Amino acid sequence: MTSSASSRRDARRNHERLLAEARRLFAERGIDAPLDELATRAGVGAGTVYRHFPNRDALVRELYDNAVAELHDLAPEILGAETGWRSVELYVERLGAWVADSPFLPAVMRRVAELDPSHRPGIEFEPLVNGMIERAQAEGALRADVTAVDLSILVDMLGSLGQYGGEYLPFWRRQLTIILDGLRARPGTTPMPVPGQAFDAFHDMSHAKGPKPRPSVE
Amino acid sequence: MTSSASSRRDARRNHERLLAEARRLFAERGIDAPLDELATRAGVGAGTVYRHFPNRDALVRELYDNAVAELHDLAPEILGAETGWRSVELYVERLGAWVADSPFLPAVMRRVAELDPSHRPGIEFEPLVNGMIERAQAEGALRADVTAVDLSILVDMLGSLGQYGGEYLPFWRRQLTIILDGLRARPGTTPMPVPGQAFDAFHDMSHAKGPKPRPSVE
DNA sequence: GGGTAAACGGAGACGGCTCTCCGAATCATA
């Protein structure tokens, strides 16, 4: 992203290797895995890790930036679908797959949010997603009571399946099918028990600073 | 559980305090939060923590045992419902709420699975859950192609909403509604794209030892 | 109350992780 690509080939190569191994390592052992281990896996000295990434947060940040770039690549296909409903399908499927395929992402996102709570990822898509939802609802295909927040939460939920490891990925589409069927406007659709939220309210809530009090569900 | 309740009141009190604070601390800062911090929060010396729980894993294990005990308390209501479909509703709702309300649970479960991969939590419920599903399907209320594994994964997904903090809990039922609608047998239900799994296969897969290779989704 | 066994608290040894530093190795350029 903003990183200054070095003119030396070995430096570029190591940078790539470190990023690639970091994805693997973080997926396996979590986002706080020892960076010396990263050095070993990448076949590189510890010093090299810290020259490329001054600290763990810088590495996390770069993984995040790369992920966001991938996300932007998905936008045209999703938003350009024939029908609104097809867009919604693609939205849930592609974004869910994107998260599930990178199990380190949820942790990376959370860390970035901690480091910079004012940051609002993907805010530029908000009007587009809202338009997509309205279109699908106008077609009578998407249930009338879902919001953009609901969809992004469903994507997170689908993404959480990444925890089961790569072998689960083939089965992931079963849950996707159930969720998409639940999103369809059909006779007998159950009304939502509580009203939805605006994005702002949701963002402020989920990134509230300090210890989160946890009242009981019921 | 197997722990020998001390005859001294201060010991029992500290044990309770430590468990209660551990729930809070692990929910906020993750399952690897410093135990000295736990001691401070519980208003207790570091030595006391380690007398009650020889190491972090013992603490995790006890949180796990307590959670499983709660789970057993839920069983009669869920399995004793009027109809099979109502059982399925209660199953997804109550278990999802149980996980969402204890955000440290997913991490605790994963850790316990790492420590003792042969351990099969809730295996005694398997035939009961299968019976419940067959009943609901025989009623024509539950889609015919869902399995017990699907349901338990849906519960995990719902439970992952605990990450948003206690303030999200009121909204949690929106996703529950969507999922339950997706589980209903209705005209126009989308067929599953891939066959389901047996519990054994799923368990073996998700607790495969060693680094998990992560092939791409598509 | 007095005695005894059990539990408490916290200082500090220990181990592992982070990050720095600098001599050695590698690359771009001519």
Next chain:
DNA sequence: TATGATTCGGAGAGCCGTCTCCGTTTACCC
């Protein structure tokens, strides 16, 4: 191939969390 600049590697200093040890305190029982 020679030169200079850049990057590499890994030993080790420093820090932070874990866990032990033991003198002090507390609870229980008579």
